[in-house]
Amino acid sequence: xxxxxxxxxxxxxxxxxxxxxxxxxxxxxxxxxxxxxxxxxxxxxxxxxxxxxxxxxxxxxxxxxxxxxxxxxxxxxxxxxxxxxxxxxxxxxxxxxxxxxxxxxxxxxxxxxxxxxxxxxxxxxxxxxxxxxxxxxxxxxxxxxxxxxxxxxxxxxxxxxxxxxxxxxxxxxxxxxxxxxxxxxxxxxxxxxxxxxxxxxxxxxxxxxxxxxxxxxxxxxxxxxxxxxxxxxxxxxxxxxxxxxxxxxxxxxxxxxxxxxxxxxxxxxxxxxxxxxxxxxxxxxxxxxxxxxxxxxxxxxxxxxxxxxxxxxxxxxxxxxxxxxxxxxxxxxxxxxxxxxxxxxxxxxxxxxxxxxxxxxxxxxxxxxxxxxxxxxxxxxxxxxxxxxxxxxxxxxxxxxxxxxxxxxxxxxxxxxxxxxxxxxxxxxxxxxxxxxxxxxxxxxxxxxx
Amino acid sequence: xxxxxxxxxxxxxxxxxxxxxxxxxxxxxxxxxxxxxxxxxxxxxxxxxxxxxxxxxxxxxxxxxxxxxxxxxxxxxxxxxxxxxxxxxx
Numbered sequence: 001x002x003x004x005x006x007x008x009x010x011x012x013x014x015x016x017x018x019x020x021x022x023x024x025x026x027x028x029x030x031x032x033x034x035x036x037x038x039x040x041x042x043x044x045x046x047x048x049x050x051x052x053x054x055x056x057x058x059x060x061x062x063x064x065x066x067x068x069x070x071x072x073x074x075x076x077x078x079x080x081x082x083x084x085x086x087x088x089x090x091x092x093x094x095x096x097x098x099x100x101x102x103x104x105x106x107x108x109x110x111x112x113x114x115x116x117x118x119x120x121x122x123x124x125x126x127x128x129x130x131x132x133x134x135x136x137x138x139x140x141x142x143x144x145x146x147x148x149x150x151x152x153x154x155x156x157x158x159x160x161x162x163x164x165x166x167x168x169x170x171x172x173x174x175x176x177x178x179x180x181x182x183x184x185x186x187x188x189x190x191x192x193x194x195x196x197x198x199x200x201x202x203x204x205x206x207x208x209x210x211x212x213x214x215x216x217x218x219x220x221x222x223x224x225x226x227x228x229x230x231x232x233x234x235x236x237x238x239x240x241x242x243x244x245x246x247x248x249x250x251x252x253x254x255x256x257x258x259x260x261x262x263x264x265x266x267x268x269x270x271x272x273x274x275x276x277x278x279x280x281x282x283x284x285x286x287x288x289x290x291x292x293x294x295x296x297x298x299x300x301x302x303x304x305x306x307x308x309x310x311x312x313x314x315x316x317x318x319x320x321x322x323x324x325x326x327x328x329x330x331x332x333x334x335x336x337x338x339x340x341x342x343x344x345x346x347x348x349x350x351x352x353x354x355x356x357x358x359x360x361x362x363x364x365x366x367x368x369x370x371x372x373x374x375x376x377x378x379x380x381x382x383x384x385x386x387x388x389x390x391x392x393x394x395x396x397x398x399x400x401x402x403x404x405x406x407x408x409x410x411x412x413x414x415x416x417x418x419x420x421x422x423x424x425x426x427x428x429x430x431x432x433x434x435x436x437x438x439x440x441x442x443x444x445x446x447x448x449x450x
Numbered sequence: 451x452x453x454x455x456x457x458x459x460x461x462x463x464x465x466x467x468x469x470x471x472x473x474x475x476x477x478x479x480x481x482x483x484x485x486x487x488x489x490x491x492x493x494x495x496x497x498x499x500x501x502x503x504x505x506x507x508x509x510x511x512x513x514x515x516x517x518x519x520x521x522x523x524x525x526x527x528x529x530x531x532x533x534x535x536x537x538x539x540x
Binding site: 194323 | 494
């Protein structure tokens with residue numbers, strides 16, 4: 001059988017159970033995001049590649065894929081709107097069609113990455129589609145890599161990391177037990193105390209911020225945007241990563257806190273404000289049972305950072321404390337949160353715009369393959385090797401400011417999606433370089449903030 | 451140290467060890483030679499610890515102010531003992 005000229009195979013799976021239930025908080029958040037984004041929701045899709053380790057034949061790879069689907073309910077789940085609200089439906093059995101693509105002259109992993117990106121550009125019809133698409137890249141007739149597009153309703157970055165580790169085990173011939181904790185279990189738990197109490201506390205925290213936060217992210221009015229309006233400016237800097245590591249050690253806080261502090265500082269500077277307000281994308285796997293759960297769990301925290309008016313060391317400590325508050329209050333029922341935000345909107349004339357984000361995608365919060373730096377090595381000299389670039393643009397992605405720490409293990413990858421009606425690409429580039437400069441200078445001097 | 455305070459520290463040290471996935475031992479925590487963050491207690495583990503303390507002791511832990519009481523098990527136990535004083539709002 002062929003599709004677009006390529007062979008296809010069908011993976012038939014049968015899970016331990018099927019069922020229907022309410023959405024988890026993580027799914028509710030993503031469900032709303034998917035619908036708010038409309039045609040641009042493919043931005044939320046997650047391209048992913050799993051290498052075929054060892055010399056496995058196609059039958060072994062398809063068998064491993066079957067087990068992967070059977071063991072993870074999230075990968076067998078569709079989503080539907082019902083009169084009682086959206087639900088998740090776990091399929092007890094089903095089929096996944098997998099295309100076989102010969103790599104040709106291309107390296108197999110590169111071909112898989114390209115295919116994963118291409119497959120991710122198509123929106124999922126969540127009511128009917130399994131939340132993943134898969135193609136197997138072959139070379140010389142052997143499977144070399146799997147290209148995936150996952151719906152963000154099924155996975156977050158931690159889930160993808162779990163799938164990678166389990167895939168490796170499956171190909172080694174290890175048994176993979178069924179998920180000990182599933183989204184259906186989690187959704188039930190979230191309807192009980194103390195979860196409801198935590199949600200109520202988080203909503204109270206957000207309310208206290210939203211009652212007085214400026215209604216706009218930027219004080220200046222929008223100008224003439226570029227076309228496309230939303231662009232992503234990226235930076236790769238070993239100096240950024242090296243400096244973040246040294247400062248984190250010096251101040252016994254995480255590199256994430258150091259980077260949050262620096263990004264919040266440059267945002268506040270652009271605005272001429274003393275307070276930075278940003279949403280933090282948070283993995284949110286607070287219940288230990290969720291740590292090994294393949295699902296979308298992440299929710300956003302709300303960071304409020306008042307720059308202390310002294311130096312960056314104090315700012316970083318304040319950011320660390322504020323980030324803890326944000327993480328703690330990132331655990332809530334999105335329905336309750338939305339009701340509160342709408343109420344604030346009615347009272348203040350409109351909902352405050354919270355479209356400034358920070359996301360650290362590094363799983364372990366480190367750069368495991370960073371080049372070895374000699375103790376005391378001058379990192380300022382390394383900044384000459386930093387490069388910046390403009391990457392993707394999504395016409396429908398409506399972020400004002402979105403900082404992302406990338407997953408590159410050997411360099412500090414920091415990108416910034418901007419709304420060019422408010423910030424120019426040159427300002428965005430200066431903000432990224434400003435983060436680097438703030439960290440590198442703080443190694444040798446007390447840098448005034450703001 | 452009273453027997454009650456020692457017992458509280460032990461309970462907290464066991465909680466921390468359990469939440470850190472074996473990265474930090476209860477003995478290291480009780481030794482008090484290094485702060486919890488220096489021992490490697492991550493932000494996520496700290497939030498989990500606060501959740502666990504609230505669930506186990508029925509108190510409401512405030513993270514919005516000074517966090518110095520979260521640096522050592524001894525200071526954390528003293529802070530918790532204060533929260534557990536009868537009549538104090540929880």
